[in-house]
Amino acid sequence: MVIEYIRYRVPQERLDGFEAAYERAAVALRAAPQCVDYELSRCLDDPATYVLRIRWTSVDEHLRGFRGGPVFGRFFAAIRPYVEDIEEMRHYRPTGISGSGGAAPPSLYEWAGGVDAFGRLCAAFYRLVRSDDLLAPIFARMDPAHAHHVAMWLAEVFGGPATYTAERGGYRHMLGQHLGRAISEAQRRRWVNLMMDAADEVGLPDDPEFRAAFTGYLEWGTRLAVRNSQPGADPIRQAPVPRWGWGVAPPYQEGPRPAGTRGAE
Template identity: 50%
Template sequence: MKNTPTLYDWVGGNETLENLTKVFYEKVLHDDLLEPVFKNMSAVHTKHVAHFIAEVFGGPPLYTQGDDGSHGKMVAHHVGKLLSEEQRKRWIALLLQSVDELQLADDPEFRSALVAYLEWGSRIAVINSKLTDNPLQQDAPMPKWGWGVPGGPYIPEE
């Protein structure tokens, strides 16, 4: 594919990701395992997470510029939270349930890239949640996530 879209473009951009995180965190706040972790989240938390994912997926730097965030600042939010593997798995399950409910791009390549990112990011969050100090500088660069191999969305030949 000559002009491979970013994951951000493929999923539908910022509006789609903001809607996803809104739907997702509504589920989280009604989940007995995850609600205690997120019950005190700020009113703008869902947008910050959407902006973070958007930037990681190749979208505009809304998180680093508009939200004054960085990868280091995102990691700092997890330090000391003592997240469990059970919580991590539930977090992913609810997020993927939300993706399915919203009927977001469900082709195998996008789903693979999304799940790979969620697995990577949630495992990093659990590791960092066991720490007492942030292992990253506050201005650590944002991770960048792409299609991986074979490299692009599946588009059937007509």
């Protein structure tokens, strides 16, 4: 992912039509497969100044894919009168230095109760698993520390510290626990149901917003695990641990791949 910033300083006589022009141009951005998202902001201190932020899948996809593609003509036609007003147009790559401030809502991890809450959740869950006729055989030879490791994973997914990545190898290690296991849909559903039962048992927050996000991840993650576990599956192997937010499923983008590997489409 790369971010393009375009800074405009628009003369007073053309200001009235600028935002309308970008409303038209945005139709092309929404249709462009190379564009992840965009945002136009206006300066409060100097209302003649605008900054357009566009997140592209890559520099090459922007410069070759978008500009050489079928929708660029519509985009450029809309903003052509303002090209001469551009003061800066550059690509930036995020540094990884980011975070939430005090005004931000708590993470799902914080709302759940932190690492202790996920520890209790997984302890209760695997106690239920051991007496379940469908899932008990799968976990018959479970590592005694397995529940702790899954708690670390869930804590990281829901916004906690990246302990699973640091100590267990992140997504690639978790993926390896599922490859070739041919998990069935019935097993997946039972896993989700028992995890929800465990959440009730240990008293995870039951407000609709938290439970919707919590259940959303369980559905997303288990469906991905079923797909990746089937014979002949060729899943993405280099990817970050997903970071789940309030009501928003993260776009799951793979990380760099070793030469010669291929991920699932």
